[in-house]
Amino acid sequence: MTHNPEYHIPVMLNECIDAMRIHPDGTYVDVTFGGGGHSRAIFEKLSPNGRLIAFDQDPDAKKNAWKEPNFDLIPANFAFMSNHLRMLGIKQVDGILADLGVSSHQFDEDTRGFSIRTDAKLDMRMNQKSELTAAVVVNEYDEKDLLRIFRAYGEIKNSYRLTQEIMTERRNGKIRTTNDLIKIGTKCAPKHKENKYLAQVFQAIRIEVNDEMDALEKLLEQTAEVLKPQGRLVVMSYHSLEDRLVKNYTKRGSLTGEIEKDFFGNVLKPFNEIVRHPIVPSEEEIEGNSRARSAKLRIAERNGQ
Numbered sequence: 001m002t003h004n005p006e007y008h009i010p011v012m013l014n015e016c017i018d019a020m021r022i023h024p025d026g027t028y029v030d031v032t033f034g035g036g037g038h039s040r041a042i043f044e045k046l047s048p049n050g051r052l053i054a055f056d057q058d059p060d061a062k063k064n065a066w067k068e069p070n071f072d073l074i075p076a077n078f079a080f081m082s083n084h085l086r087m088l089g090i091k092q093v094d095g096i097l098a099d100l101g102v103s104s105h106q107f108d109e110d111t112r113g114f115s116i117r118t119d120a121k122l123d124m125r126m127n128q129k130s131e132l133t134a135a136v137v138v139n140e141y142d143e144k145d146l147l148r149i150f151r152a153y154g155e156i157k158n159s160y161r162l163t164q165e166i167m168t169e170r171r172n173g174k175i176r177t178t179n180d181l182i183k184i185g186t187k188c189a190p191k192h193k194e195n196k197y198l199a200q201v202f203q204a205i206r207i208e209v210n211d212e213m214d215a216l217e218k219l220l221e222q223t224a225e226v227l228k229p230q231g232r233l234v235v236m237s238y239h240s241l242e243d244r245l246v247k248n249y250t251k252r253g254s255l256t257g258e259i260e261k262d263f264f265g266n267v268l269k270p271f272n273e274i275v276r277h278p279i280v281p282s283e284e285e286i287e288g289n290s291r292a293r294s295a296k297l298r299i300a301e302r303n304g305q
Contacts, residue, residue: 010037011236011292015279016097017041019234019299025049026094029085029226031078031219032056034103036064042097043071053088055081057127058106077127079215082222092228098219101238102126102206114206116198119179124206134205138175143167153213153241154204162188162201178202203239216242220249224270229304233271236297243278243296250300271300 010016016038020028024047030039033054043052051070056062057077065073074084078098085093106114106126113123113134122134137149143163150159165184169175175184182198189197207213223233233250237243248257253269260268278296286293 009289011295012297020095020232027051028095029093030054030097032099033061079218082226095232098235100242113178119177124209126210132209134209137205149204149208153207154200156200227302229302231302233300236295238294246298274299
């Protein structure tokens with residue numbers, strides 16, 4: 001059983017599988033199926049009594065699925081993980097894997113509008129059934145909301161100037177394509193850092209379109225209930241916003257990073273960190289797959305007996 005490298009090259013595959021500490025008869029969840037690379041590696045370690053449930057809201061991911069009685073691909077956002085597991089009669093699992101962000105396929109598919117390398121309609125939807133597109137964000141959001149997403153999701157220092165450039169361009173006609181947006185962004189980008197700046201602009205819009213931060217928060221909040229004691233939570237993130245949430249939740253037990261205590265002063269913390277600092281890809285892996293460069297892998301284990 002092999003994965004589809006043309007769809008997505010799985011980042012830190014061996015590190016993720018080792019971190020999951022897979023038991024052959026266990027039940028595991030891959031909330032970001034994509035090209036199926038991580039899922040197939042998990043499935044190959046399972047016996048017929050083991051089970052794998054995968055999630056992906058992108059219809060294109062179905063092409064990479066396979067048919068086995070102990071494998072299910074759920075075409076849904078991982079924010080609804082626990083509901084779908086209950087529908088399958090599953091109360092708790094032995095491990096959860098999340099490889100966040102955009103797949104190689106989504107970046108490379110010219111019609112999806114995720115990449116700054118090709119001209120395409122402003123789309124950026126992971127779920128093609130969603131009504132909110134990048135075009136709606138860029139052309140219909142008011143100044144306040146544009147500022148919010150560029151500051152919060154892109155961490156863009158001159159967000160006000162970028163927003164004003166977009167508002168001005170909108171008065172001259174609709175911003176329809178990624179090239180239209182790139183031309184606007186290039187005016188605001190620091191010299192010799194145009195690509196990085198544009199990537200931040202696209203990231204901010206993409207996160208808004210797909211409601212990625214809210215979905216990640218909902219996922220993390222479900223993991224404590226869904227994972228069995230000693231179950232593993234393995235999360236790979238690609239930008240500081242995601243990593244900060246994962247770090248806060250696994251290290252301190254809250255999304256904000258605030259430590260919560262019970263009446264007796266005991267820290268309420270559902271997880272123990274397995275690694276204090278995130279694991280990063282080797283230089284060799286980065287040379288073979290440049291999209292691995294920003295990846296950070298965090299591993300935590302569910303408390304309890």
